[in-house]
Amino acid sequence: MTICENIEIVTKRINAAKMRADRTDEVNLIAVSKRQSADKIREGIESGIRMFGENRVQEAAMKWGDLKKVYPNTELHLIGALQTNKVKEAVQLFDVIQTLDRPKLVNALAQEMERAEKRIPCFIQVNSGKELQKSGVMPEDVAQLVSYAKERHVDVVGLMCIPPVDQSPEPYFADMQRMGASLKLPCLSMGMSGDYETAITYGATHIRVGTAIFGEREE
Numbered sequence: 627m628t629i630c631e632n633i634e635i636v637t638k639r640i641n642a643a644k645m646r647a648d649r650t651d652e653v654n655l656i657a658v659s660k661r662q663s664a665d666k667i668r669e670g671i672e673s674g675i676r677m678f679g680e681n682r683v684q685e686a687a688m689k690w691g692d693l694k695k696v697y698p699n700t701e702l703h704l705i706g707a708l709q710t711n712k713v714k715e716a717v718q719l720f721d722v723i724q725t726l727d728r729p730k731l732v733n734a735l736a737q738e739m740e741r742a743e744k745r746i747p748c749f750i751q752v753n754s755g756k757e758l759q760k761s762g763v764m765p766e767d768v769a770q771l772v773s774y775a776k777e778r779h780v781d782v783v784g785l786m787c788i789p790p791v792d793q794s795p796e797p798y799f800a801d802m803q804r805m806g807a808s809l810k811l812p813c814l815s816m817g818m819s820g821d822y823e824t825a826i827t828y829g830a831t832h833i834r835v836g837t838a839i840f841g842e843r844e845e
């Protein structure tokens with residue numbers, strides 16, 4: 627299968643899932659290009675993909691420095707953990723940050739966005755399964771972090787989660803949907819190659835699909 631064919635398949639499945647869920651609003655497909663070559667990314671862009679996700683600032687800077695010049699209309703989402711010492715570079719490079727998960731990071735981002743005069747929409751990453759090894763704010767602390775960010779003029783547009791790998795994602799997606807609605811946040815980033823159709827049922831507005839588009843990642 628070529629990347630173009632994969633995108634066609636994923637797009638058809640997205641549309642079918644939207645139909646089943648009776649949804650006519652937008653589901654944004656973010657092609658996760660971490661550990662994929664610039665050539666594959668180009669193929670994705672030429673096949674109509676506009677939004678991409680990367681999980682490492684350094685790797686993204688290496689690949690996207692040039693790509694962004696050739697394709698300025700692409701929208702780059704940070705979907706991996708962000709350390710405060712990488713905030714400056716992240717604000718330069720990314721159009722959306724999906725992994726806001728602690729007050730210290732809010733402060734660093736608020737300061738850098740003001741300095742750079744660039745306001746980047748952010749998602750709060752929720753540790754939906756309360757897993758010790760995962761980043762993300764605990765579900766019971768989400769409301770507080772959203773307020774904290776808004777008070778510092780950080781533009782919080784939605785919630786993002788990566789549910790536990792070994793369980794059905796449905797209860798976690800349902801929790802996120804409830805949480806997003808109660809906080810009046812318009813966006814929900816959830817669903818990956820294995821479960822994006824389920825995520826669409828629970829209101830995902832942004833799905834993050836890697837291997838189903840690009841194939842296996844490089845080591």
Ligand SMILES: *Cc1c(COP(=O)(O)O)cnc(C)c1O
Binds near residue numbers: 835
């Ligand atoms: C790698 C990654 C994805 C994509 O996973 P696939 O299973 O390849 O679709 C989505 N979201 C995050 C946060 C990731 O790190």
